[in-house]
Amino acid sequence: MSDMHHLLIPYAASASEGAQQTLDGLALPHLAALLARLTPDTSRAHWGDENSYSSPAEVALAHSLGLPTQDGRIPWAAWHRAQQGLSADGSAWAFITPCQWQVSTNHVTLGDPAQLALDEVASRALLDIVAPWFAEDGIALTYDQPTRWLAQGAPLQDLATASLERVLCRDVRTWMPQGTDKQATRTLQRLFSEMQMLLYTHAFNDERGSQGLPTVNAFWVHGAGQLPSPPAATTGVPHIEPSLQTLALGEDWRAWAAAWQALDAGPLAQLRQQAEQGRPVRLTLCGDRGVQSFHTVPRSLLQKVQSLFSPQRLKDVRNKL
Incomplete structure (x- = not known):
């Protein structure tokens, strides 16, 4: 059973010019609020390129399952x-x-x-x-x-x-x-x-x-x-959101934008609510080049204040994916 406190989103961004233009005009208020509240988990970050054997989403899932993550050799x-x-x-x-x-x-x-x-x-x-x-x-x-x-x-x-x-x-x-x-x-x-x-x-x-x-x-x-022996999963199996993948692979950016808005109004809004209620949550965003993961950790008052003045954070995150 997947962990509804960990949302993994494949094809959250793309290096395609069409995707970049689409994201520039896309309002995702719940995602932006989550990124302002959560802290980057550098241990889960992964960077590759569009021609790597393993997609970033595969690497992120393998990491959660405790599997090897070497490119092209996830068993x-x-x-x-x-x-x-x-x-x-x-x-x-x-x-x-x-x-x-x-x-x-x-x-x-x-x-x-x-x-x-x-x-x-x-x-x-x-x-x-x-x-x-x-x-x-x-x-x-x-x-x-x-x-x-x-x-x-x-x-x-x-x-x-x-x-x-x-x-x-x-x-x-x-x-x-x-x-x-x-x-x-x-x-x-x-x-x-x-x-x-x-x-x-x-x-x-x-x-x-x-x-x-x-x-x-x-x-x-x-x-x-x-796989000589079954691995011990490092965390619960994340809930994988599939709605963006087919649209991104087909470069249907208008439909991809609509799917993003539905995702923001649904699962991301629910994850934000859990975070605001003090529950531990994790959000993992995967593009076609990399992975960035964010989770709840105790933050200082200064960090909380600084997060309120980070309008560029969402754009910075998707540009790295």
Whole structure:
């Protein structure tokens, strides 16, 4: 269960010019009041760039869960098994998502897997087709969800992978998996090519085409890593606010602004009320470059007075994200 006293907001800001212009004219009174009341937690701050493997929101969540936060090496698949009560047994695990790559002269774009309309029956049938190819390279695949399988094997060890949100509707070549083991990296690169060739003319896709469904011609590997033992969470699991992410990725800044205003009038207003009632709260804001976290701590009278004269604080915070 998520902790309603800790609100984590992915895509709270963006380096995009459209996002910056939108924020310049956006009134968020409850957010501004919260930032004036709360204190920055420098131990939770994180800075990267738009091309890092792990998104700032992933890093912030991993920190709260007590997971490793090294870029691209947050072991989400192994942690998922631990949450199911299954042993990760020290092995390297990863998620494999069947998807569609749209190849053009200058780009290789990953489409949204949700638009493939894969159900469990189709996903399991596809898994049966590709699993033997992975097995030849020491990677065992098992079913988890229609658009996500579990993978286990030595080639996944110490592998930096990017989350789906990092590559969604973008050029995948920026975030191809990279490992310290060059042979493992080459193995995955070959598997990417083999799966494209296998699925290009496969009867599985012929059948989907006859039904007017999108073809599946590739896969994406993400959440790779090892988790020898389940971590002890450092705090409660934060409540993650999802409303800004899809709009920011689609650069629909008008709708993003409306979502921000709804967020300010709803969850942020509630968090502000809790803070004003003296309850401990935490607010974590994530952009596409960094994380800033704020929490309640005892403050001196001078600090309280100074917070009343910080109209630039909100702008300073979002410019860093």
